[in-house]
Amino acid sequence: MKILAFDTSNKPLSVAVVEDGKVLAHVESSENKTHSVTLLPDIQDSLADASLSVNDIDRIAVADGPGSYTGVRIAVTVAKTLAFTLDKPLVGISSLKLLAADGGDDRFLVPLMDARNDNAYAGVYSNEHERLVNVVEDQHITMTKLLELLQDYDEDQLEFINATQKLTDLIREKYPHAKIISDEDSLPDATKLAKLAEHAEPVKDIDSFVPTYLRLTQAEHDWYAKGHKDDGNISYVEEV
Structure with a gap:
């Protein structure tokens, strides 16, 4: 094809x-x-x-x-x-799913697009049998709500993708051990x-x-x- x-x-x-x-x-x-x-x-x-x-x-x-x-x-x-x-x-x-394709196979992938004023477009994906599955629907959400929504996940299994420096700082305050891929490295x-x-x-x-x-x-x-x-x-x- x-x-x-x-x-x-x-x-x-x-x-x-x-x-x-x-x-x-x-x-x-x-x-x-x-x-x-x-x-x-x-x-x-x-x-x-x-x-x-x-x-x-x-x-x-x-x-x-x-x-x-x-x-x-x-x-x-x-x-x-x-x-x-x-x-x-x-x-x-x-x-967002396209951005999630930059993530690892053994993590919960959180693709982000900075929507300004501490808001983001975000979703949560996982790799299942080499297919990306959307486990939390894509949405426009405040970073506060997003980070609260993710508190049930193991921090070591979270991978944030396409994070600007501002979003990275907010994530680090809540999840200092989560993996973060910057917006410069996840085009x-x-x-x-x-x-x-x-x-x-x-x-x-x-x-x-x-x-x-x-x-x-x-x-x-x-x-x-x-x-x-x-x-x-x-x-x-x-x-x-």
Whole structure:
């Protein structure tokens, strides 16, 4: 199976083409440009490096959030467009699950994204039979609540992933012996995204596939404040 995978939910951009576990091409970029400018050229370059056309791809995989609102929207929009136009299966993978793929096999993995003001996007994962299993759902949460939620776990079995210095300081106060991987050492990797997507269930309705933000944007707050309602037929994301 040939998989085109890409992630723009974090600061770096990552694109990969993987066939049956073998990496054919991999592009990572942290240049000071917007992902909207670099994503499509990086996809084209990756396909060229793999000596494939986009029509040769069997599956498209995208990190669907949480993360940068703009970054997540860019990747999901490109993924939906390609999947719909080419009639290819589309798989969305949690951006936190992708970060958890950097963790060890024998620990409870706590991927993090700093959401500022001592808040984070976080979840808890474990490796079971070489598969990442979500044992505490991804959520937007205060660090105080997150660290309290983890108190039933053995501290020596906790591994925090993608922690900024601020989050690291908060974790160390509560769990001084927990393993922590900094945000500089746990960048999203599209090759791992492709691996996660290989056995994942494709989305059933590409048109209704939307990013996972885990909290409302300011624009959504304003939209709902004007009397709009998400009634199951139309949501803010779909309308915009």
